[in-house]
Amino acid sequence: MIDDTAKLRVAALIVAAGRGSRVGGSLPKQYRQLGGQSVLARTLALFERHPDIDSITTVIGPGDETLFQASAEGISKLAGFVTGGNTRQASCLAGLKALRAEKPDIVLLHDAARPFATPDLITRAIEAARRHDAAVPGLAVTDTIKQIDAEGFVTATPDRARLRSVQTPQAFAFDLILVSHLSAAAAGIGTLTDDGAVAEWAGHPLFIFEGETTNMKLTTESDFQHAEQFVSELAALGDVRTGTGFDVHAFTDGDHVWLNGLKIPHERALKGHSDADVGLHALTDAILGAIGDGDIGSHFPPSDPQWKGAASDRFLAHAVALVKARGGAIAHLDVTFLCEAPKIGPHREAMRARIAEIAGIPVDRVGVKATTTEQLGFTGRREGIAAMASATVRLPWH
Missing domain, CATH: 3.90.550.10 (Spore Coat Polysaccharide Biosynthesis Protein SpsA; Chain A)
Incomplete structure (x- = not known):
């Protein structure tokens, strides 16, 4: 050995x-x-x-x-x-x-x-x-x-x-x-x-x-x-870009959370205008950042009632479509959760598969991780969940 x-x-x-x-x-x-x-x-x-x-x-x-x-x-x-x-x-x-x-x-x-x-x-x-x-x-x-x-x-x-x-x-x-x-x-x-x-x-x-x-x-x-x-x-896709995203949602009353496109049973829910999927929101911002096209709020303003309770997979799919419209491709997506609960490990592979499905990329181009903040800050006090993400995008040279 x-x-x-x-x-x-x-x-x-x-x-x-x-x-x-x-x-x-x-x-x-x-x-x-x-x-x-x-x-x-x-x-x-x-x-x-x-x-x-x-x-x-x-x-x-x-x-x-x-x-x-x-x-x-x-x-x-x-x-x-x-x-x-x-x-x-x-x-x-x-x-x-x-x-x-x-x-x-x-x-x-x-x-x-x-x-x-x-x-x-x-x-x-x-x-x-x-x-x-x-x-x-x-x-x-x-x-x-x-x-x-x-x-x-x-x-x-x-x-x-x-x-x-x-x-x-x-x-x-x-x-x-x-x-x-x-x-x-x-x-x-x-x-x-x-x-x-x-x-x-x-x-x-x-x-x-x-x-x-x-x-x-x-x-x-x-x-x-x-x-x-x-x-x-x-x-042809030699213009390699990297973008980052960060999102936070507070807990509220409920019995499940949406994370990376999955409905996960939990003692609380996440509060937000849409389904409050903090992971997909961070990933969407990361892609938009890589192509220099604003942020999730500019594309899906929370003041617009049509996005009330919307599934966040629509946001990520929209960002991916913007990349494809420019003749580009998603090379890699990575998201890290900062939370005490729920545990991400048991759902990691299903999350990777769901992100890959939404983005239309192989699952080996998706990373999902989680960490705690050692009971420090709002995530340590179990008041909410934060997520940070990165996206690597390949675009044609102009």
Whole structure:
């Protein structure tokens, strides 16, 4: 088990030794240009920027040294590179051996051809390894899967609810995955297609955490066409804005409160002209602040009787619509409650899901937290609830 009482040392091992034959051409796919950068350069930069990554080691193909050096320019966390083997499994083992002198606590093994993983995915991978020792990201399978025999006839239809398609970065306690790879190699097992399979073969429980739909692996020419479109869309939304919001509502008589779009039973209610959803009000102001378009009061004046008792999801949806009208997108929403009660923890995931639904964004782009004020001030005296929020918005450059 990983000792998490001290700061963990985390190494990233980028697997870039493949030739990418399904894409075609003489240039390995990890060195192809994508929006003015090589695929590998984009992948290395992702790990370079993450604050919890201490070092980056890359496994490259024989003769690719010059291509690699060009892609690795400016990567300060680079510990070096090692030449890979004939299979992905052999390349990963070569990289893990190179990391032995560093002795990291956790290693993340990531395909160079997945340049669109997010910092959030890396953070969750590290946490999953800390908790479970061996963990890989996975996505639920949406298509029905058929198992066939050598003649093409169906032999089984697995329950897709229990199936996952796995991605990288795959995260492990370093000693566990190193010993697993060494044992597999010693046993002559060399056809395992991912590091999770190596850990499974060695008898270790493997945990699946949620992956990302945008974390595509570039394998075919069609994948590169989609990736170019994706990069173009990101570049078009390069004006990144951050806004903040703050709201307060006092308690009054009642038996429930509205928080982040959920009706939560409580011994008191919140007083306000609308439904007094302090969380959604703060989020709405945060978005309006990011686009420089007034505040919630200017769009929905409390003096206007039409907003009496209105559901606050309308306010948040309006702010989101204003962003979309400018050709922009919501990148992230985060809200923190300051209150003694009700407890937010039991409702956190439902709140995240509701905000994501209103805003039309993935739930992994929503944060919900809560804290007390140690019984200080009006929230400490249980006189009301405060919420502060931030919104990150991407707009087109003009």
